[in-house]
Each structure stands twice: as C-alpha cells, then as structure tokens.
Amino acid sequence: AKGWTLDLSKQVAPPKAGPGTARPSATPRAPSPPSLQVASTAGSDPNAASRAIVQAFAGVFAQLQLPVDVSLDDVQLEGEVILPAAQGRAKILLKGGGLAAGREGKFDLAGDATLSDPAVNALAVHGTLMVAMDTPRTFTRIAARLDASASGAQFPNGVKLTADLSATRGASGESYSAAVVARERQLLTVKADFPSQARRLDGTWKLDASDADLAPFALGRPLPAFTAAGEGRFDADASFTAIHAAGRLNATVDRLSAIQAELLAIGEIKLDVDFDLAQRGDAVVVEKLKLVVAAAQPIAAVQSLQAFEFSPKSGELKAADSRRELLGIALQGLPLAWARPFLKDIAVSGGDLRGELVATPRGGGVTVRSKTPLAV
Numbered sequence: 001a002k003g004w005t006l007d008l009s010k011q012v013a014p015p016k017a018g019p020g021t022a023r024p025s026a027t028p029r030a031p032s033p034p035s036l037q038v039a040s041t042a043g044s045d046p047n048a049a050s051r052a053i054v055q056a057f058a059g060v061f062a063q064l065q066l067p068v069d070v071s072l073d074d075v076q077l078e079g080e081v082i083l084p085a086a087q088g089r090a091k092i093l094l095k096g097g098g099l100a101a102g103r104e105g106k107f108d109l110a111g112d113a114t115l116s117d118p119a120v121n122a123l124a125v126h127g128t129l130m131v132a133m134d135t136p137r138t139f140t141r142i143a144a145r146l147d148a149s150a151s152g153a154q155f156p157n158g159v160k161l162t163a164d165l166s167a168t169r170g171a172s173g174e175s176y177s178a179a180v181v182a183r184e185r186q187l188l189t190v191k192a193d194f195p196s197q198a199r200r201l202d203g204t205w206k207l208d209a210s211d212a213d214l215a216p217f218a219l220g221r222p223l224p225a226f227t228a229a230g231e232g233r234f235d236a237d238a239s240f241t242a243i244h245a246a247g248r249l250n251a252t253v254d255r256l257s258a259i260q261a262e263l264l265a266i267g268e269i270k271l272d273v274d275f276d277l278a279q280r281g282d283a284v285v286v287e288k289l290k291l292v293v294a295a296a297q298p299i300a301a302v303q304s305l306q307a308f309e310f311s312p313k314s315g316e317l318k319a320a321d322s323r324r325e326l327l328g329i330a331l332q333g334l335p336l337a338w339a340r341p342f343l344k345d346i347a348v349s350g351g352d353l354r355g356e357l358v359a360t361p362r363g364g365g366v367t368v369r370s371k372t373p374l375a376v
Contacts, residue, residue: 004079011084058238059174059194060167061139069136071100075107088115096129104132104141119154120216127163141168150216159216161187172196176203182213192234199238205247206231225254225268246276246288262341270294285309289327298332308361319361326366327359336376350376 074097081090090113099105107129115121127146134140143166151158162181173195180188185208192203210227232247251271256263276288289304308319308326319326333352340348355374359366
C-alpha cells in the first residue's frame with residue numbers, strides 16, 4: 001500500500017452522552033478482532049478476580065498469540081501522516097518479510113518528520129524489527145533497534161538516540177531488555193526475567209539521563225530541566241498486586257513551572273533518595289526511605305525509622321512496633337516562598353523554617369510532634 005495519507009489533525013473529541021442519549025454512528029463498525037478471553041467464576045469468591053489476572057498474564061508472549069495462522073512473505077507500506085495540532089508532517093515507510101513458522105522475519109522501519117517548530121524542525125526514526133515464530137500462531141523472539149535523530153535551530157549539530165528492545169521466550173521462561181543510548185552514554189537500562197516456574201517478574205534498572213537528552217524528541221512540549229542518575233531492582237507477582245522496588249536516585253530539578261505554573265518559586269533543587277518500597281494490594285509498604293532535599297543550602301531530610309504499612313484508601317497505618325517512631329523530619333531551611341503559590345489570598349513573607357519533627361503510630365493512624373522547636 002503506497003501513496004496513502006493518515007490525517008491526525010482532524011481528530012475531535014466525541015460528544016458527551018447524557019442520560020438517555022444514544023451515541024451517533026455514521027458508519028458501520030467492523031467486527032472487533034478476537035481477543036484473549038479469561039473464564040471467571042467470580043460470584044462471591046473475593047479472590048476470583050486476582051486469579052483471573054494471573055491466568056491472563058503468563059508473560060508477554062502469551063498476549064501475542066494469534067487467533068489464526070499467519071505467514072508474511074513481503075510487505076511494503078509507504079505513506080504520509082499529518083500530525084495533530086499543526087505540528088507538521090511525517091513520511092512513513094515499512095518494508096520487509098520472511099515471517100513464518102520456524103523462520104525469523106525482518107522489517108525495516110523509517111519515519112521522517114518535518115515539524116513546524118523552528119527549534120526542532122526535523123525528526124527522524126529509522127530502525128529494524130526482527131520477529132521469530134515457532135508455530136504459525138506463536139512467537140519466540142521480538143527485537144528492535146531504533147535510531148532517532150533531531151535537528152533545528154536549538155540543536156544545529158543534531159541530537160541522536162539509539163534504543164535496543166528485545167523479548168525472548170525459551171524453555172525456562174521469558175526475558176526482556178531495553179536500553180537507550182545517547183552520545184555513547186547509556187541513559188536507561190532495564191532487564192527482567194519471567195521464569196516459567198516462579199511466575200514472578202524480577203529485574204534491574206539503571207538511569208543516567210537529563211532533559212538535554214530528551215527535549216529534542218518531545219515535539220515542542222516544554223520539559224523541566226533535570227538530571228537523574230541511579231540504579232536498583234524491582235519485582236512483581238504475576239497478578240501485579242504485589243510490586244516491589246528498591247534503589248538509589250540522585251537528581252537535580254529546575255523549571256518545574258513546565259509541569260505546573262505555581263511551582264516557579266521553587267527554583268533548582270537537588271534530591272538524594274534511597275528507598276525500598278512495595279505495594280501490596282491497596283497498601284504501600286515502606287521498608288526503607290531516606291530523602292535529602294537541598295538547593296544552595298540544605299533544605300530538608302526525611303528518614304524512616306522503622307518499617308511500616310499505609311493504606312491511602314482507609315488511612316490506616318500499621319507498624320511493627322507501635323512504641324517506636326516511624327519517620328524523622330529535619331527542616332534545615334525550608335523557604336516560606338514555596339508556600340506562596342498555593343496560598344492564593346494570603347501573603348507570606350519571612351525567613352526559612354527550621355526544626356525537627358517525628359511521626360509515631362497511634363490508634364491505627366499517625367501523630368506528628370516537634371522534636372526540637374520550630375523556628376522561622
């Protein structure tokens with residue numbers, strides 16, 4: 001198929017349907033494609049929904065099983081996409097083939113966009129997709145390598161990103177990996193395994209990125225200024241009802257007004273986080289948390305003093321030892337100016353807030369008291 005145009009600039013939000021209002025249907029809809037069905041006998045069994053999720057997620061490749069036999073000798077797609085919000089136009093090319101049971105297909109991808117933003121007026125993505133099948137309906141490997149480049153007045157020498165993504169299914173289970181590289185520096189690395197017997201996702205992550213690496217590919221959307229470096233581990237059960245993550249992250253953040261205008265007063269801050277957190281059902285479990293916030297001078301430090309569990313829905317808090325303190329909060333110089341954007345009709349002036357607070361469990365909740373006097 002060549003010479004086609006996909007116009008995304010004419011998308012409109014569907015009208016909100018009121019009570020008794022039928023949604024209009026100008027054109028008949030094609031039948032929905034077959035989807036993965038999970039039999040459930042929920043009834044009054046409170047654990048039925050959880051078991052259904054476990055059955056539905058048996059790894060990535062279980063979701064990719066095809067409802068019909070497929071082989072693809074050759075494909076050539078070439079056309080143009082008109083981007084939304086008058087952002088520009090992109091030429092799209094997909095060609096390749098050789099996909100069949102017992103074979104690996106190879107597909108070349110290319111997208112070249114001319115953008116209306118002079119700061120970044122050209123964006124290109126070129127890559128290769130490899131897909132292997134063991135039967136006419138199932139896959140054993142999917143891998144992609146993508147090279148992205150951007151240029152414009154803001155980046156006259158151009159900026160490049162390379163991404164390598166892969167997923168492999170074997171006798172022992174599935175493994176996944178993703179890596180993003182810029183200027184021979186790895187920005188993000190994620191690796192995970194999903195063993196057949198354990199039925200639990202377990203992996204590692206490593207991050208070393210900044211806004212300068214990503215801004216050229218944001219299609220003109222403003223980003224906060226940031227640098228972030230850290231690494232750690234994560235794991236989750238097959239139902240994703242128990243998720244655990246641990247690691248350490250160092251970051252600097254500025255221009256938060258790109259997220260919310262009221263955050264302009266905060267300015268540049270530095271964050272140092274050492275954490276071991278988990279989510280179990282509706283509860284958040286804090287095994288370890290140490291957060292240090294600083295600017296030109298130290299601002300605040302928060303540290304967990306024992307493990308505890310908190311439910312955001314019910315507000316209930318559980319601690320291993322109800323007699324011990326949960327959190328220590330040291331305010332070393334919290335600027336009052338940070339409060340001004342959130343106090344619309346109140347003017348606040350003065351120096352920095354200093355002092356120490358501690359949080360202790362009480363009656364299924366928490367109480368906070370000053371450990372040293374608060375001074376401002």
